[in-house]
Amino acid sequence: MNAPEAIASLAAVAPAYKAIFCDVWGVVHDGVAKHAAAEAALTAARRAGCHVVLLTNSPRPNEGVRRQLDGLSFSPEAYDAIVTSGDVTRRLIAETGRPLLHVGPQRDLDLFAGLAAEFVDEARAEAVIVTGLHDDTTETPADYAPLLERLKRRDLPMICANPDVVVHRGERLIFCAGAIARDYERLGGRVAMAGKPHAPIYAEAQRVAGVAGPAEVLAVGDGLNTDIRGANAYGADALLIMAGVHRDELGGFDVAGEVLGAHLGGQDLAARFFMPRLV
Known part of the structure; x- marks a missing residue:
């Protein structure tokens, strides 16, 4: 498998995509506080023309996640829509x-x-x-x-x-x-x-984003078996955030792309890009 590319910012790659499907917990907040740099990066991507869908395995309906984000003072300017595992669960x-x-x-x-x-x-x-x-x-x-x-x-x-x-x-x-x-x-x-890495939540996110298919999407997340496996199955490019749930497993922020690629490949996974935190 190809080695993932280390990038310094979301802005370096976002113009190549019409939509960003971004994980929530571990990427935009840690359950206690928001990640302000992620908020700024997603806001900038929206202003540059990307449709940002927050794609989360939260069991709550999207409005419950929206209230949680509001409680963390996460700006609504950073996203266009929220699609949750809870939304799919209701169906x-x-x-x-x-x-x-x-x-x-x-x-x-x-x-x-x-x-x-x-x-x-x-x-x-x-x-x-x-x-x-x-x-x-x-x-x-x-x-x-x-x-x-x-x-x-x-x-x-x-x-x-x-x-x-x-x-x-x-x-x-x-x-x-x-x-x-x-x-x-x-x-x-x-x-x-109901949620990632399974197909129904990606179909709903694609519908909400109004994109033609996975070639127009960058999927951002920290979970190997949810975000990255889900992006691979859906067919979208994946941006792996290293500081999330697998931060003690992936070899540190300075890991070489070839080493990370081999680690992912051993689990039948692949990422197009990686970075320590979403910025």
Whole structure:
């Protein structure tokens, strides 16, 4: 595979694209504070004519993510639209038509607003929707092993609203819904994934951006198995942000492109560009 190219700024490559699909957590904020340089870079790209879509595996609808960004004082001038895993999840829930068990925190309940879905306890559930851990500050996926074994014995299908396995919250690594879905799949459970790296969220982002296809898109992200794998499957060029969730794995900010390319290639991944942080 070709070695990814180190770039100094988004502005160096953005003019070649009509749209930027940019990850949120780990790229534009860390869950505690915004990354002001990323905000400035995306704002400049928009002013230069790029359509910026924030593409996130958040299990919330896009309006919930918008409120979170507002709370971090992230400028609405930095993006045109937000597409979330939660948006795609709502469609999957509507198509399921079964009584659902919700596994996740109370803060995710706005995901279900306006849906006709019926939410029930474990005994009556015919399907499962996972938005996260009930308490990601104290729990780990291991706490859910008994539940998953019971669900698998009944062969209940699962919808995963956030395929991310882990994210950084400040300096702390926390588990996401994807970790529970991963463990359910390992048991042989059936899982429908709503977000990156799966196709439905990219189709929605393409529709929102109004582009003809992936050749017109630069996908920006820090997650190898979500952002980069998703960009590769979709067919867009990928810009890997090194300071995100894999910052301890990728060999440091000064890694040679050939070394990084070999690391990615070993996982059947490829990136067109890389940089320490989005600037």
